[in-house]
Amino acid sequence: MKKIFGLVLALAIISGGMVFAGGSSDTAASAGDGLITVGYAQVGAESDWRTANTESFRSTFVEENGYRLIFDDAQQKQENQIKTIRNFIQQDVDYIVVAPVVETGWETVLGEAKAAGIPVILSDRQMKLSDESLYLCWVGGDFLKEGRDAVDWLNNYLKENGRENEKLNVVLLQGTIGSSAQVGRTQGITEGLAKNPNYTLLAKQTGEFTQAKGQEVMESFLKAYDDIDVVFAENDNMAFGAIDAIKAAGKVPGKDVIIISFDAVREAFNRIIAGEINCAVECNPLHGPRVDEIIKTLEAGGTVEKIQYVKEEVFDAKNAADRLPTRAY
Ligand code: GYE
Secondary structure: HHHHHHHHHHHHHHHHHOOOOOOOOOOOOOOOOOEEEEEEEEOOOOHHHHHHHHHHHHHOOOOHHHHEEEEEEOOOHHHHHHHHHHHHHHOOEEEEEOOOOOOOOOHHHHHHHHHHHOOEEEOOOOOOOOOOOHHEEEEEEHHHHHHHHHHHHHHHHHHHOOOOOOOOOEEEEEOOOOOOHHHHHHHHHHHHHHOOOOOOEEEEEOOOOOOOHHHHHHHHHHHHEEEEOOEOOHHHHHHHHHHHHHHHOOOOOOOOEEEEEEEHHHHEEEEEEEOOEEEEEEOOOOOOHHHHHHHHHHHHHOOOEEEEEEOOOOOEEOOOOHHHOOOOO
């Protein structure tokens, strides 16, 4: 590894520019024990998806696998993540992994990581940057496609049930505003809905990707509108909250109100089987092994694809019971 690091460093000096070195140098963080130190700036613990994602990193980046993991939970705040990244730089970690809370506002801190020669890998959510060289690569879900898949599912469902000519009132529970998961899903959903004049989007509001906030926002929607036919919840946990609000309002989730959510965690499968959620668009959180593979490739002197989308499926009453036993999260 040292050899590659030296070579890259030499190239950096020759070209006079900064180059990311995928090296595990002997630093305070790596302490010369041969382990690769990875700092993971995690979003928070807002959802089942996030818990599975954290677990995926914690179980992958272990000493037996050659790593020392420094994990940080930003409690859904960008300013915490920026502090954490600075902290990782100060500790001279070998790699920084970030699941960015929101898309924008990262240039300064990533510039600092670049100046320190520490490669940054993005996982889960994307960043919108003026300079794409500020990060090495990204791996995660295709949120725009997920949003489109959700509306496609609704279109097909209505057709199959002879309801394609019905006028339907829709509400949208959005994720954290400005997060790429929210931006992509909202775009896919709203553009898809706009193509069909039978759909009326009554309201959209953030439920911050949490069950409690999802319930609260759904309660306010139900007070404001007495004829909601469809709920899109940009994650499962907000859908669980919405289900509670719908039941409390005396309506039957999954029947009186069609519920479509994102992530497809185990509990969403249970709810599909129980008839409370009609469709869950998958978003796979198991990025630990994917980031591990990226780092191992870099350590071996290889190159990686800049943008890596994970394959994702759509689940409903037709396939949920069959697939539940094989689900890992
Ligand atoms: O859908 C949600 C989580 O960024 C894809 O974040 C992720 C989203 C996921 O809180 O449950």
